[in-house]
Amino acid sequence: MTHDEIREKLAIHLHSARQTIQQACDQVKRDPTSVTMIAVTKTVSAEIAALLPEFGVTHLGESRPQVLWDKAEQISGVHWHMIGHMQRNKLDRTLPLLDLMHSVDSDRLLAAVQAWGAKYQRPVPVLLEVNCSREEAKGGISVEALDELMPMLADMPYVNVRGFMTMAAYHDDPEQCRGTFVELRQLRDHWQETLGREFPELSMGMSNDYAVAVQEGATMVRLGTTLFGEFRG
Ligand SMILES: *Cc1c(COP(=O)(O)O)cnc(C)c1O
Numbered sequence: 001m002t003h004d005e006i007r008e009k010l011a012i013h014l015h016s017a018r019q020t021i022q023q024a025c026d027q028v029k030r031d032p033t034s035v036t037m038i039a040v041t042k043t044v045s046a047e048i049a050a051l052l053p054e055f056g057v058t059h060l061g062e063s064r065p066q067v068l069w070d071k072a073e074q075i076s077g078v079h080w081h082m083i084g085h086m087q088r089n090k091l092d093r094t095l096p097l098l099d100l101m102h103s104v105d106s107d108r109l110l111a112a113v114q115a116w117g118a119k120y121q122r123p124v125p126v127l128l129e130v131n132c133s134r135e136e137a138k139g140g141i142s143v144e145a146l147d148e149l150m151p152m153l154a155d156m157p158y159v160n161v162r163g164f165m166t167m168a169a170y171h172d173d174p175e176q177c178r179g180t181f182v183e184l185r186q187l188r189d190h191w192q193e194t195l196g197r198e199f200p201e202l203s204m205g206m207s208n209d210y211a212v213a214v215q216e217g218a219t220m221v222r223l224g225t226t227l228f229g230e231f232r233g
Pocket residue numbers: 040042063083084167206207208222223224225226
């Protein structure tokens with residue numbers, strides 16, 4: 001495919017995704033500007049990802065640190081979101097590149113983020129990834145483990161927890177994902193009330209289920225396949 005052909009197709013997919021977000025917002029009387037679309041570029045080259053700002057898409061997500069480093073070098077003027085599991089020894093190189101780390105999935109990683117922030121005197125914006133779907137294979141902090149973890153945040157001034165992230169289990173019928181999204185929102189509400197602080201961001205919804213996630217309060221949706229499925233390989 002030539003770059004012009006890719007541009008044409010990207011425009012169509014982005015238009016359709018924006019319409020879906022708009023419709024979901026209309027259904028529940030939300031302002032569509034309260035939803036940020038994150039383009040998950042993990043299946044496409046830096047060349048393709050670099051076209052996104054032309055279409056007003058400036059929030060990009062990657063799930064592997066090395067790939068994010070490479071693309072961040074090649075693409076300027078975008079905001080990077082780390083959405084995959086990260087090892088502590090990759091924090092040094094990754095955190096300075098990020099707008100937001102969505103995938104803090106353990107107390108050990110949380111402590112390492114706090115240590116990094118303290119060392120560089122820089123508060124680090126993160127989301128806590130919660131395993132609401134309770135699938136063994138999925139990463140994330142269990143709902144139960146949050147009881148112990150959340151109170152620890154008071155002693156972590158360099159971890160700026162902006163909210164929560166989750167991945168729903170795959171279902172052909174996205175309605176079946178609704179319970180997972182409701183649970184994440186309710187967890188957020190619970191911890192806001194318990195700790196008396198704000199957790200404004202809910203990163204939930206992927207290609208198959210983002211309409212439902214937006215209806216349930218997602219402030220960030222992470223879209224890969226629906227934007228880039230055609231360009232794979
Ligand atoms: C790959 C990935 C996405 C995008 O998934 P699609 O179904 O392709 O839209 C979203 N979130 C995470 C954490 C991912 O790894």
